[in-house]
Amino acid sequence: MIKVEENNIEHNKVVNYSLDSFPCGALVTNSARVITYINSYFTKQLLWQPNDLIGKSVDVLFTLSSRIFFQSYLIPTLLHEKVCEEMQLIIFHADGRRIPITVNASLRADGGISWSLFNASKRDKLYEELIKTRETLEIQAEKLKLLASTDELTELLNRREMKYRSSLMLEQAARSHYSVSLLMLDVDHFKKINDTMGHLEGDRVLKKLGQLLKDFGRKTDLISRFGGEEFLIMLPDTTQSDTLLLCRRLHKLIAEIKVGDSSLSVSIGVSICDEQISFIDLFTQADNAVYKAKSRGRNRTEIYLDNS
Structure with missing residues (x-):
């Protein structure tokens, strides 16, 4: 019995170490949406302290609009599909800043949820740049169309x-x-x-x-x-x-x-x-x-x- 417990402890250490090495946030909530685990991403990148999140509702992390989306779409989808991928949400940095994230979530056998959270700030910046580039190209195309259809003088x-x-x-x-x-x-x-x-x-x-x-x-x-x-x-x-x-x-x-x-x-x-x-x-x-x-x-x- 002691040997089994030692093996479980060692296994958990390995799992925690592996999750702490991930370049993204890893989060586990129970069936009541209470946070039971966070990896080191939350403390190193988002500057949250474990005591500020462990045992707290996951709502403390998400903005109001994200909480509404979480409740109205993500949870029903998880209950039906067991997994949700590439959901766009917004969480709070410990200093209050809003961070856009891409979320993957899967329903656990015990009713809890395993989350992986990827910072999407650079993606959103790239998306904005792509939008601006497209608008610029559209303006240039319109100018070329005008030049091709009008008399210069x-x-x-x-x-x-x-x-x-x-x-x-x-x-x-x-x-x-x-x-x-x-x-x-x-x-x-x-x-x-x-x-x-x-x-x-x-x-x-x-x-x-x-x-x-x-x-x-x-x-x-x-x-x-x-x-x-x-x-x-x-x-x-x-x-x-x-x-x-x-x-x-x-x-x-x-x-x-x-x-x-x-x-x-x-x-x-x-x-x-x-x-x-x-x-x-x-x-x-x-x-x-x-x-x-x-x-x-x-x-x-x-x-x-x-x-x-």
Whole structure:
């Protein structure tokens, strides 16, 4: 009998030594959630004294939110599954600091619980860094997407993006049975502006016009510098009379842009569709209309007609 007791004592010493060498917290609670064992991790890393924990409820270690989680989820899971792994909880350091931990727990045959607790402070820091990195990458991706879809000078949609979005808008219009107007604006005598005043002045004029169109347009409109001195505006759900009214307003506003002693002017070609049509066909119609506006003296609006 004495020999058996000596063997048990030696066995416990070996177990305690082994648990004390673990780089994590080892904890045992009985069926009443009272702490019956802690390894040296609690005294060396968390600065708890054994008398402060042994014989005390495990609640002294955990924050309120962790105690609620412990009671509402961890205990029912242990009773059903006998084991819980990688639970995220928060415990108190002896000085009151809150320490995030990852917990593994298993139900013992006597109804108690064996716990292993891993400090997750560095993991949480790494997680925060990963989140920040992802946010940075998302911002950079958004910037690249913006650069790929906008004209550098005017910050309007570029040719490729305009064609893509316009096709989508025309498909939506066909499904919803509403009309779409496409305006093509071509700056009058733009080559003369570049030749007599220089390309910097030409760029200033284009940038000024681009800003005017951006301020003029509705949120639902698509506005693009389609190439050179050519701009496109696609107006969803807009009647012919409303489109012509918008064109008159545009002519008046654009005339406020001064080029030397003169006012800037544009020729506008309009194509309106109320049935399914491709962007290329609608664009060609607006292009024909703007050609007619230029041939009839410029600084005017012409609407494409089937018999024109």
